Amino acid sequence: MTKFLLGRLVSGVIVIVGVSIFMFFLARVIPGDPARLALGPEASAAQVEAMRQQMGFHEPYVEQYLRFVGGAVNFDFGRSLYTDNPVSQDIAATFPATLELVIFAGLAMTLIGGAMGIASAHFKDRWPDNSARILSLLAVAMPNFVWALFLMLILSFWLGVLPLTGRLSESLAAPPAFTGLYTVDALIAGEWQVFLDALAHIVLPAVALSLPGLAQISRLTRTNMVDSYDRPFVEFARAYGFPERSIALKWALRPAIIPTLMILGMQIVALLGNAFIVETIFHWPGMAKYGVNAIVRKDLNAMVAVVMFISVFFVLINMLIDTLVSFIDPKIRLKA
Amino acid sequence: MHELLHISNLNLTFETHDGPVHVLHGVDLSVGAGERVALVGESGSGKSVTARAIMGLLPDRRVRIAGRIGFEGADILREPPARTKARRGRDITMIFQDPMAALNPVFKIRQQFTAVLDRVDRRLTGQEAEEHMRAALRDVSIVDPGRVLDSYSFQLSGGLNQRVMIAMALASRPKLLIADEPGTALDVTVQQQTLNIMGNLSQAYGTAILFISHNLGVVRKFADRVCVMYAGRIVESAPTDALFADPRHPYTRALLASVPRLSSDRLPEPIEGSVPDLSKLAEGCPFRPRCQLSRPECDAPVPMRRDAGRSVACIHEASAA
Numbered sequence: 092m093t094k095f096l097l098g099r100l101v102s103g104v105i106v107i108v109g110v111s112i113f114m115f116f117l118a119r120v121i122p123g124d125p126a127r128l129a130l131g132p133e134a135s136a137a138q139v140e141a142m143r144q145q146m147g148f149h150e151p152y153v154e155q156y157l158r159f160v161g162g163a164v165n166f167d168f169g170r171s172l173y174t175d176n177p178v179s180q181d182i183a184a185t186f187p188a189t190l191e192l193v194i195f196a197g198l199a200m201t202l203i204g205g206a207m208g209i210a211s212a213h214f215k216d217r218w219p220d221n222s223a224r225i226l227s228l229l230a231v232a233m234p235n236f237v238w239a240l241f242l243m244l245i246l247s248f249w250l251g252v253l254p255l256t257g258r259l260s261e262s263l264a265a266p267p268a269f270t271g272l273y274t275v276d277a278l279i280a281g282e283w284q285v286f287l288d289a290l291a292h293i294v295l296p297a298v299a300l301s302l303p304g305l306a307q308i309s310r311l312t313r314t315n316m317v318d319s320y321d322r323p324f325v326e327f328a329r330a331y332g333f334p335e336r337s338i339a340l341k342w343a344l345r346p347a348i349i350p351t352l353m354i355l356g357m358q359i360v361a362l363l364g365n366a367f368i369v370e371t372i373f374h375w376p377g378m379a380k381y382g383v384n385a386i387v388r389k390d391l392n393a394m395v396a397v398v399m400f401i402s403v404f405f406v407l408i409n410m411l412i413d414t415l416v417s418f419i420d421p422k423i424r425l426k427a
Numbered sequence: 428m429h430e431l432l433h434i435s436n437l438n439l440t441f442e443t444h445d446g447p448v449h450v451l452h453g454v455d456l457s458v459g460a461g462e463r464v465a466l467v468g469e470s471g472s473g474k475s476v477t478a479r480a481i482m483g484l485l486p487d488r489r490v491r492i493a494g495r496i497g498f499e500g501a502d503i504l505r506e507p508p509a510r511t512k513a514r515r516g517r518d519i520t521m522i523f524q525d526p527m528a529a530l531n532p533v534f535k536i537r538q539q540f541t542a543v544l545d546r547v548d549r550r551l552t553g554q555e556a557e558e559h560m561r562a563a564l565r566d567v568s569i570v571d572p573g574r575v576l577d578s579y580s581f582q583l584s585g586g587l588n589q590r591v592m593i594a595m596a597l598a599s600r601p602k603l604l605i606a607d608e609p610g611t612a613l614d615v616t617v618q619q620q621t622l623n624i625m626g627n628l629s630q631a632y633g634t635a636i637l638f639i640s641h642n643l644g645v646v647r648k649f650a651d652r653v654c655v656m657y658a659g660r661i662v663e664s665a666p667t668d669a670l671f672a673d674p675r676h677p678y679t680r681a682l683l684a685s686v687p688r689l690s691s692d693r694l695p696e697p698i699e700g701s702v703p704d705l706s707k708l709a710e711g712c713p714f715r716p717r718c719q720l721s722r723p724e725c726d727a728p729v730p731m732r733r734d735a736g737r738s739v740a741c742i743h744e745a746s747a748a
Contacts, residue, residue, distance in 0.1 A: 322528065323523055323524075323525060323528040323529040324528065324529055324530060324531040324532070326484065326523070326529070327521075327523060327529040327530070327531075328531075328542075329482075329484055329515070330482055330484060330515055330516070330520070330521040330523075331515060331516035331520065331521075331542070331543050331546055331595070332512055332513070332514075332515035332516035332517070332546050333516075333542055333546070337542075342531055342534075342542075345531075345533045345534070346531065346532055346533045349533075419533060420533060421532075421533060421535075421579050422532070422579075422581065425579075425582075
């Protein structure tokens with residue numbers, strides 16, 4: 092087991108180093124002068140040149156890269172050319188909002204998608220299955236932002252049951268920062284009203300963000316559960332009178348859930364990417380929006396830092412998932 | 428002998444997209460307490476479906492079923508489904524064709540055996556259950572029950588898995604054990620070993636066995652009585668010795684002639700033709716298209732002729748006997 096995790100860690104580090112090299116050079120070879128873009132058309136040539144000197148853009152790439160790595164391991168990614176803050180400070184300010192969104196969307200995706208898949212397989216070809224099928228089809232066929240606008244229109248604008256945008260109502264102050272996740276911080280501080288308000292704010296963006304992944308997880312779980320139900324070990328369970336509930340949630344589910352878990356890692360990371368659209372629509376002050384703005388403005392340091400952050404997140408999530416899978420699938424665990 | 432299972436006039440139809448398929452036509456079958464009855468026939472003759480009907484394991488949405496399946500006085504087809512379900516794993520248990528596939532690949536043998544025991548007696552403590560399982564595994568000649576309980580099915584050999592299945596099947600000391608082509612997936616010597624274990628234990632516990640097989644050679648050593656099934660009907664039923672000495676139905680004779688023998692120079696004779704399409708089956712003898720003795724009268728419904736513990740469904744029987 093330790094060997095297995097160590098192997099995963101090593102390959103994770105390789106992925107992160109690879110991404111860092113790729114991103115670092117990519118950011119420097121794409122056309123456009125970052126200093127000019129940052130300072131605007133009004134700046135004089137001397138000012139632009141001064142900034143280029145200051146950022147070290149004249150040095151050889153390898154030297155620049157080594158300096159970058161030296162900073163990055165200390166969580167120092169340099170200054171943003173645009174906000175003029177240290178990039179790490181910008182990320183610290185925006186990442187918790189995105190993380191909170193991704194956690195909620197990830198939970199919705201896994202739990203609702205999984206439950207839909209299980210129910211679909213259990214009631215195969217009956218109404219719960221058929222409605223889940225239509226729902227998944229719609230969730231995949233309509234892009235995130237359409238769903239986001241659609242949900243906003245119905246639940247916020249017409250029915251008024253959920254707030255339209257933002258992380259918190261303006262009348263409320265953010266809870267004392269501890270994790271940066273408003274819902275969690277509010278619970279820690281015991282501020283119920285803030286918790287409920289933050290929860291109400293996150294429902295719509297999280298649901299809109301989760302839908303494509305939710306549909307995919309539901310379909311995959313259904314397929315594998317249906318396959319599982321046809322296997323002799325389920326007939327065995329029935330022949331020995333195991334309760335139908337334990338067949339659905341244990342004996343048939345456990346073997347069927349492995350492929351779902353395997354794509355879960357990728358789905359969660361995809362949430363980070365898709366978060367940009369949702370963050371923009373819901374005015375969610377998150378890192379995805381920050382990252383896309385950095386790319387548009389060619390804010391080199393911010394761009395590289397955000398991508399590094401996402402790749403570290405990806406590696407961590409996948410290690411977590413791999414560990415989980417190895418606990419559930421003995422064939423993987425025993426081979427390791 | 429006290430009658431345990433009594434099936435009479437069991438008719439069963441599957442609803443499929445291409446219309447109904449008549450799988451069973453008036454099956455009569457009975458198993459006495461402690462008796463070993465073999466149900467023999469080609470693939471698709473309805474053996475496994477009969478077994479699943481007894482267990483109540485058929486999907487009720489696609490199946491129409493008529494007749495009577497009596498088990499200890501109760502009628503399985505008319506009692507509340509909960510009663511049938513309560514019987515599973517206690518009074519009736521089942522052994523499957525491929526033990527490796529019938530055991531769940533992501534749970535240890537111990538977890539699965541514990542779930543089986545939980546059906547037998549809910550009040551067992553962990554310690555008692557463990558002792559129970561170890562004893563049951565030793566009974567099927569497993570020398571290291573601890574290791575087997577800690578294993579997953581894919582870590583054990585086919586023969587070991589089969590013995591684990593037998594131990595699970597007999598843990599509740601059931602009245603009836605349905606063995607659906609047990610060990611067909613195993614090699615012959617291992618199959619024979621496990622069948623011996625199953626036979627000896629079931630005898631000790633007084634468990635009756637309904638043994639489903641397409642292998643007449645295996646059946647001969649194992650069963651007290653043999654029922655030959657063809658196209659959803661029992662065509663002949665007789666004590667094992669009598670059946671092998673004097674097969675009366677042309678299908679039984681053909682089936683016996685098709686078994687290869689080591690002790691003879693005679694080559695096995697295949698049965699010409701194939702099992703009829705069950706979706707369009709007429710009245711009359713289902714074997715007629717493949718039968719050398721077929722006559723126009725064979726198109727009429729065939730009555731079951733019974734005498735002295737034997738029965739056979741063939742109009743030639745009266746003259747041939």
